[in-house]
Amino acid sequence: MAGILIVAEQLDGTVQDISAELIGAAVSIKEQIGGPVQVLVIGQVPADLAKAVNLEGVDEILTIETASDHFDPLIYEEVVCQVGFGSKPSVVLIGHTASGMAYGAAIAARLGSGFASDVFGLGMDGDELIATRSAYSNKVEMELGFSGKAVVVLTLRGATFTPPKELGNGVVTAVEVDISMLVGVLSHVEYQDAPPSDIDISKADFILSVGRGIQVKDNLTRFAELADKVGATFGCSRPIVDNGWLPVQHQVGQSGNVASNCQLYFALGISGAVQHLFGMKHIDTIIAVNTDPEAPIFNVATYGTTVDLFELTDALEQLF
Ligand SMILES: Cc1cc2nc3c(=O)[nH]c(=O)nc-3n(C[C@H](O)[C@H](O)[C@H](O)COP(=O)(O)OP(=O)(O)OC[C@H]3O[C@@H](n4cnc5c(N)ncnc54)[C@H](O)[C@@H]3O)c2cc1C
Numbered sequence: 001m002a003g004i005l006i007v008a009e010q011l012d013g014t015v016q017d018i019s020a021e022l023i024g025a026a027v028s029i030k031e032q033i034g035g036p037v038q039v040l041v042i043g044q045v046p047a048d049l050a051k052a053v054n055l056e057g058v059d060e061i062l063t064i065e066t067a068s069d070h071f072d073p074l075i076y077e078e079v080v081c082q083v084g085f086g087s088k089p090s091v092v093l094i095g096h097t098a099s100g101m102a103y104g105a106a107i108a109a110r111l112g113s114g115f116a117s118d119v120f121g122l123g124m125d126g127d128e129l130i131a132t133r134s135a136y137s138n139k140v141e142m143e144l145g146f147s148g149k150a151v152v153v154l155t156l157r158g159a160t161f162t163p164p165k166e167l168g169n170g171v172v173t174a175v176e177v178d179i180s181m182l183v184g185v186l187s188h189v190e191y192q193d194a195p196p197s198d199i200d201i202s203k204a205d206f207i208l209s210v211g212r213g214i215q216v217k218d219n220l221t222r223f224a225e226l227a228d229k230v231g232a233t234f235g236c237s238r239p240i241v242d243n244g245w246l247p248v249q250h251q252v253g254q255s256g257n258v259a260s261n262c263q264l265y266f267a268l269g270i271s272g273a274v275q276h277l278f279g280m281k282h283i284d285t286i287i288a289v290n291t292d293p294e295a296p297i298f299n300v301a302t303y304g305t306t307v308d309l310f311e312l313t314d315a316l317e318q319l320f
Contacts, residue, residue: 003035005089007080008053009099010043012191013069015052017260018095018156020163025122025156026093027057027164032124033090038062039170042079044069050172055163058170062087064177070188073102075179081110082177089151091129096155108153114146120157139274159202159260160282197249201257201279204233206264209252209280211237213269213290213309217245223268226313229320235259237270252279259283268309272297 004026008019019039026037036059041049046063053061064079066072076099084092084107092107094100096118108115121132121143131144131154146152201207208227214220220240227234234250241251252259254275259265265283270276272288272295280286281300288301289309298304305312 002033003087003089004030004033004037004091004093005080005084005087006037006039006053006093007076007095007100008039008041008049009095009097010041010049010069011071013043013045013049015041015049016095016097017163018097018100018158019053020055021158021161022093022095022156023053023055023058024163025161026091028161029091029122029124029129030057032127033129035090036060037170038087038089040064040080040083042066042076047172047174054168054170054172056166056168057164058168061170061172062175063172064175066179067183068188070191071099071102072182072186072188073099073106074182074185077103077106077110078179078182079177080107083175084111084151092151092153094153094155096157100155104153104155111151111153113151113153114144114149115153116144116146117155118157119154120160122154122156122161159258197247199233199247199249201233201235201250201252201262202260204235204259204262206230206232206266207235207252207259207262207280208232208266208268209235209237209270210240210268211270211276212239214240217243220245222313222317226316226320230316232264232266235265237273237276252276254278267297267301268313270297271295272300 006022009016038060039053040062042064043049050061094104116131119131119133123130128145210223224234235252236250240246241248258279262283265280265286267288286301288297288304293306
């Protein structure tokens with residue numbers, strides 16, 4: 001048993017960002033785990049998809065041709081197990097996404113491996129792999145070891161691990177697997193795009209977010225206008241969405257959107273509940289405005305002020 005097997009994720013023929021993040025995570029433990037880093041690409045024309053995952057640190061890309069690009073959890077499970085039984089990796093990495101969650105645990109059961117989901121930290125304790133995940137609704141973090149397990153299957157949280165910056169020179173190998181027993185078991189009915197929105201929190205580099213501190217819906221317009229004037233994407237905490245004031249595309253956090261590419265986060269009247277922090281605490285520069293000096297948002301803020309957010313907004317409106 002050696003090496004790391006990564007399952008690349010694609011949607012409608014496009015490799016998803018999580019794939020490169022899985023590679024970044026694998027590279028961070030490659031030396032200690034030993035063996036090759038292999039990326040498994042499954043799709044109709046997998047050789048095309050292979051280019052997107054040929055990143056620094058990847059030794060081999062295993063391509064599996066399937067009849068369709070549409071995700072089928074049974075086919076992914078079967079392919080990963082057949083490849084896994086053959087190449088015998090020590091670690092299998094899958095995205096903690098809607099797709100990854102549909103087959104990750106099944107693979108672990110079939111391989112008899114250790115398993116952890118929604119992992120956001122990877123490290124080593126001597127020779128032992130340690131995975132960090134949260135528990136009790138994100139209130140505690142726990143570190144898991146997998147002693148006695150020859151294989152460990154992990155689903156990794158998105159927007160958490162840094163993808164390699166450079167291209168790699170992994171060898172592309174077409175692999176044959178027998179999935180004939182699964183043909184026709186599931187059929188793809190329709191792919192539905194998410195409702196159109198001009199907001200994409202995950203791609204925004206500057207976000208101005210408001211929370212319950214703005215008090216009433218009528219106040220929303222002035223903050224939306226301020227966001228527009230300063231060139232920020234308009235974000236919010238969950239109560240704003242739950243009240244029906246903004247659609248969920250604006251919501252930052254665990255049940256909303258992760259601000260994956262944000263450099264500057266301006267939080268107005270947001271307390272900093274763990275579920276909100278989930279979507280933004282990684283951001284390099286966080287400016288928090290909250291009249292409560294004990295508000296948890298200040299634990300992650302780069303700059304903070306306890307000034308009344310309306311007074312600050314008055315001043316900013318004069319400036320912009
Ligand atoms: C399963 C689950 C998933 C969740 N997912 C999310 C999620 O994705 N995103 C999310 O945001 N939440 C989420 N939540 C809700 C979360 O737990 C909090 O309830 C929510 O984040 C609180 O929003 P808030 O900070 O706007 O409101 P509050 O916690 O009420 O904070 C408002 C803040 O405004 C400050 N304030 C008030 N007036 C002023 C003023 N005039 N000037 C300056 N500051 C002022 C107050 O001091 C207070 O700290 C989730 C909860 C659960 C259980």
